Structure formats: C-alpha cells, structure tokens
Amino acid sequence: MILEMGRLKDDFLRDDESDSSDSDVSMSDSSDSDSDDNDFDQYDSDSNDGILDAEPSSSVNVPGGSQEGLPLNEDDEEDEVVKAIIRSREQHSDHPPDIKLDDFIIDISFHPVKNLIALASMSGDVLLYKYDNAATELVSTLELHMKACRDIEFSEDGKTLFSTAKDKSIMLTDVETEKLCRLYENSHEEPIYTMTVIDENQFATGDDSGTVKLWDLRQKGDTPLFSLKEMEDYVSAMVTTSEKKYLACASGDGSLTTLNMPARKMHVQSEEYEQELTCLGLFKSESKLLAGSSKGRMYVFNWGEFGLHSDEFPSLTKKSMNCMVPITENIVVTAGEDGILRATNVFPYRHLGVVGQHSMSVEATDVSNNGSLIASTSHDNDVKFWNVEYFETLNNTDSRKGNGKKLSKYNLPSSKVNNASDFFSDLC
Structure with missing residues (x-):
C-alpha cells in the first residue's frame, strides 16, 4: 500500500x-x-x-x-x-487563513474585544488585521516607529494600542481614530525589549541592558514612577497577577527578578540559571509561575517564592523556547527555534502533542479574546492561526501510550499535519 x-x-x-x-x-x-x-x-x-x-x-x-x-x-x-x-x-x-507578509513580524497581539489582531513589524509599522474563519483583511497600517517595533499590547478595554521599539520610544495610539495619544520619546537609555500593560493606568517596560521602568498614565510628562536596574542582560518577559503587587521579570542573565511595585523596590532575585530565561506564564489561579529557557527547560515557581524554583521540566529539543501562552489553568503551549508549537499539561506534567508548526523559528504567540485561537509568527514571515477549543474538553486520561518524546510528536486536532494512525483509520 x-x-x-x-x-x-x-x-x-x-x-x-x-x-x-x-x-x-x-x-x-x-x-x-x-x-x-x-x-x-x-x-x-x-x-x-x-x-x-x-x-x-x-x-x-x-x-x-x-x-x-x-x-x-x-x-x-x-x-x-x-x-x-x-x-x-x-x-x-475552524480558523482564519494564514497572513503572508513581506516584512518580518516581531510581535503579535489580539484585541481584547474585537476580531482584530495587531502585528509589529521589523520596519517599525503596526499592521491591523480583522479576521474570521473565512478570511483575513488588512484594516490599517500605522506608521509609528523609526526602527523595529518590538512589542505591542492593547489596553484592557481595547481602545488604546501600546507600542515600543528599538528607537527607545513608547507610543500610545487610539485604535478607533488611529491618532497618537501619547509619546514617551527616549524613554530608556537602551532599546526597549519588552513591555506589559498592568492595568488601565500603569504599564512597565524592560530594555536590553536589564533596566525596568514603571509608568503611570496619570502622571504628567515622560518621567517613570520608578526605575530599577538589577539584571545584567536584557529583560525578556514580565508578568504580574491581578493583585498587582509583584512584577516578575525574566532576563537573559538567567535570573528571575521580582519587583515590589507598591513599595517601588526590588523584592527578590533568584539564583542565576545556566541558560537565559526567555518567557513567563501564570497557572493554577495565578499561584504558579512557569519560566521557559533558551535550552528548552521549564522552571516552576510558587508565586511569592521567587528565590528558587519548586520544580523543573526537561527539554524535548535542547533548543530555545522563545514564547509560551497559557491555554487553561494546567495547559501551556510553547514554541521556539524548531518551529513547533507544543502543548504540555503542567499539573501533572505530561506532553500532549503538537498544536501546529512553522517552517522556521517561532518568535511570538498570543491567544484570542475568547480563548479559541492561538496566533503565531515565525521567521518565514507568516502569521498562522490554530484553533485550540478542544483543550477545554481534552481528556488528560487518554489511553494513548508512549513516552514524552513520542507524545510530543503526536499531532493534535489544530495541527495541519495528519498522524499516520488517523490517516489509515479513514481507509477502514
């Protein structure tokens, strides 16, 4: 046959x-x-x-x-x-078609209310696309930054788009009118690497040198609430809980540094790991913090106990884990240098399989406002969508046998690759 x-x-x-x-x-x-x-x-x-x-x-x-x-x-x-x-x-x-572009896309962000996705480009522009399962359509091109746009985030209500770039500026743009609301020019001494929106008034930025700054929109001028430099390399990712007390920051120096935002000081810094910490995610009702690394390992921290990890998970590929997105309280989708998006059940630890795949390294992922879609962008200049609704009803007691390596190669329903067993079942 x-x-x-x-x-x-x-x-x-x-x-x-x-x-x-x-x-x-x-x-x-x-x-x-x-x-x-x-x-x-x-x-x-x-x-x-x-x-x-x-x-x-x-x-x-x-x-x-x-x-x-x-x-x-x-x-x-x-x-x-x-x-x-x-x-x-x-x-x-059951998902929108791919968006194929000529420019490299560094970051992506779903709108919190509308079927709209923002794409941050290497040229400094931000592209706004509306989407449904039948088509994607370019709505607008915002020419915002002079250099590569590195991070974009929508405000909680979706009315404002935050963007930051290698040109060291931070811009706030009205999504409806496409007019610039506020500009922080030369906000850092070094290019900004990452940003996170904390609430309707506050946001934080981290740069290539390890400096973190906290900003408040209610404050006039372009001076931050406070600035701290406790890391020796770039700030790769930042995350906080609904309590808004601690801001956890991952760094290229291999440390997890936590800031006490109300007290405006450093809370604690972890030991330095042998690999860069590249991405962060919250799980188990914000009680667990998961950190990914440049060698593919994952470290689990209890929220509030940031000095040393409580558990660690081995790497499947030994390649960099560039990004992660929490799907449920227990399931994370990770992606990185090998171009594969993988699902892992963290508590208890178990590999679930392949969510999707690119032909080159995946640089950014995000989850849609209703949690049904993941978008990912890669060095192949494509933005792909993956329907992940099945995770809500996934039976983690699946009788499928095999070790973690084999399960990590099993293609889940969102993947655009067929499993051999699924293919032959259609011949019966």
Missing part, C-alpha cells in the same frame, strides 16, 4: 507542478529524528506539494471506487486511497 501511495504522490506532484512555487515548506518535528514516529508527519496540509493537499479538479481523475460486494483490484485500492486523502481534507475551516 505504501508503494502505491508513493506512485500516487508522484502523479499529484506532476499535476500540481505549476503551483509548487506558492507552496509552504512542510514542517514536521525535525528536531526529534526517530523515523518510526515521522513516517507520515511529512504530509503537511499547508503544503501544496503534499499528498494530503490533493483536491478533486478537472486535472485529477477520482473514480467512484469498487462496486459493492466485489473485491478491490489494484486500481480500485488506489482509488480508495485517493478518496480517503480527499475526505481527510474536506473539513470546514
């Missing part, structure tokens, strides 16, 4: 040869090279070259198959395979 499929694939490649220049690069979990797990991961539904992308058309003959009650001959078996492939692709889209 596999030999027959190989011949079919060659036939489809010849039929679709004229479209090959528009195809995406097929992405499987190349960082884990066990061949017994990858037999059918190459059939990426995003790729026009892949066998699973074959659709009925005037150039592809899809016969009706065998007559009922008669045995299948060799040609009929091929027909059944083709029809199974087509059936596997004839599903109603």
Whole structure:
C-alpha cells in the first residue's frame, strides 16, 4: 500500500507542478529524528506539494471506487486511497487563513474585544488585521516607529494600542481614530525589549541592558514612577497577577527578578540559571509561575517564592523556547527555534502533542479574546492561526501510550499535519 501511495504522490506532484512555487515548506518535528514516529508527519496540509493537499479538479481523475460486494483490484485500492486523502481534507475551516507578509513580524497581539489582531513589524509599522474563519483583511497600517517595533499590547478595554521599539520610544495610539495619544520619546537609555500593560493606568517596560521602568498614565510628562536596574542582560518577559503587587521579570542573565511595585523596590532575585530565561506564564489561579529557557527547560515557581524554583521540566529539543501562552489553568503551549508549537499539561506534567508548526523559528504567540485561537509568527514571515477549543474538553486520561518524546510528536486536532494512525483509520 505504501508503494502505491508513493506512485500516487508522484502523479499529484506532476499535476500540481505549476503551483509548487506558492507552496509552504512542510514542517514536521525535525528536531526529534526517530523515523518510526515521522513516517507520515511529512504530509503537511499547508503544503501544496503534499499528498494530503490533493483536491478533486478537472486535472485529477477520482473514480467512484469498487462496486459493492466485489473485491478491490489494484486500481480500485488506489482509488480508495485517493478518496480517503480527499475526505481527510474536506473539513470546514475552524480558523482564519494564514497572513503572508513581506516584512518580518516581531510581535503579535489580539484585541481584547474585537476580531482584530495587531502585528509589529521589523520596519517599525503596526499592521491591523480583522479576521474570521473565512478570511483575513488588512484594516490599517500605522506608521509609528523609526526602527523595529518590538512589542505591542492593547489596553484592557481595547481602545488604546501600546507600542515600543528599538528607537527607545513608547507610543500610545487610539485604535478607533488611529491618532497618537501619547509619546514617551527616549524613554530608556537602551532599546526597549519588552513591555506589559498592568492595568488601565500603569504599564512597565524592560530594555536590553536589564533596566525596568514603571509608568503611570496619570502622571504628567515622560518621567517613570520608578526605575530599577538589577539584571545584567536584557529583560525578556514580565508578568504580574491581578493583585498587582509583584512584577516578575525574566532576563537573559538567567535570573528571575521580582519587583515590589507598591513599595517601588526590588523584592527578590533568584539564583542565576545556566541558560537565559526567555518567557513567563501564570497557572493554577495565578499561584504558579512557569519560566521557559533558551535550552528548552521549564522552571516552576510558587508565586511569592521567587528565590528558587519548586520544580523543573526537561527539554524535548535542547533548543530555545522563545514564547509560551497559557491555554487553561494546567495547559501551556510553547514554541521556539524548531518551529513547533507544543502543548504540555503542567499539573501533572505530561506532553500532549503538537498544536501546529512553522517552517522556521517561532518568535511570538498570543491567544484570542475568547480563548479559541492561538496566533503565531515565525521567521518565514507568516502569521498562522490554530484553533485550540478542544483543550477545554481534552481528556488528560487518554489511553494513548508512549513516552514524552513520542507524545510530543503526536499531532493534535489544530495541527495541519495528519498522524499516520488517523490517516489509515479513514481507509477502514
């Protein structure tokens, strides 16, 4: 049967040869090279070259198959395979189509109310796209910064867009009128790396040198509430809880530094880890803080106890974990250098599988206002969407067997790659 499929694939490649220049690069979990797990991961539904992308058309003959009650001959078996492939692709889209761009996108942010997503570009512009499951449409291009726009965030009500860039400026833009509301020019001595909106009045920024500044919109001028430099390398991520007492900051120096915001001073700094801390997320009703690293390891801290981690999870790939997004109180989706978005159940620790894939390193992720979609951006200049509604009803007592490595390669419903077992089940 596999030999027959190989011949079919060659036939489809010849039929679709004229479209090959528009195809995406097929992405499987190349960082884990066990061949017994990858037999059918190459059939990426995003790729026009892949066998699973074959659709009925005037150039592809899809016969009706065998007559009922008669045995299948060799040609009929091929027909059944083709029809199974087509059936596997004839599903109603449950997520927006990809956004393909010419410019590299550094950060993305979903609007908290509308079906709107903001994209921060290398050129300094911010692109606003509206989306639904049928299409994405460019609404506006905001020409804001002179250098690469590194971080964008919407205010809690979605009326204001915060943006910061390598040009050291912070801009607040009215989303409705697209007019500049406020400008903090030369707000840092070094380029700003990250930013987080704390509430309707306060936000924080961290720069390439390890300096963190807290800002209050009620205060006139461009002077921060306070500024602290306790880290020796760039501030990679910042997060706080609804209590708004502590601001946890991850750094390239391998430390987790926590600021007491009401007291305007440092609270505690962790030991320095052997790898950069790159991303942060809150779980278990904000009682647990998860930190990702440049070597793929994850560290768990009890909120309020930031001096030393309480647990740690091993790396699957030994490659950098660039970003993470909490999906439920227990499930996190992580992504990084290998281009794969993976889901992990943190409490208890268990790998769930592949949420989606890019052909190159993933740099940013975000979750939509209703929690049904994840968006991710990569060095391939594409922004992709993944429907993750199934996590709300995911049965974590799934009887699927295998170690963490094998489970990490299992493609979840949002992935655009078919599992071998799912493919053959359609032939039964």
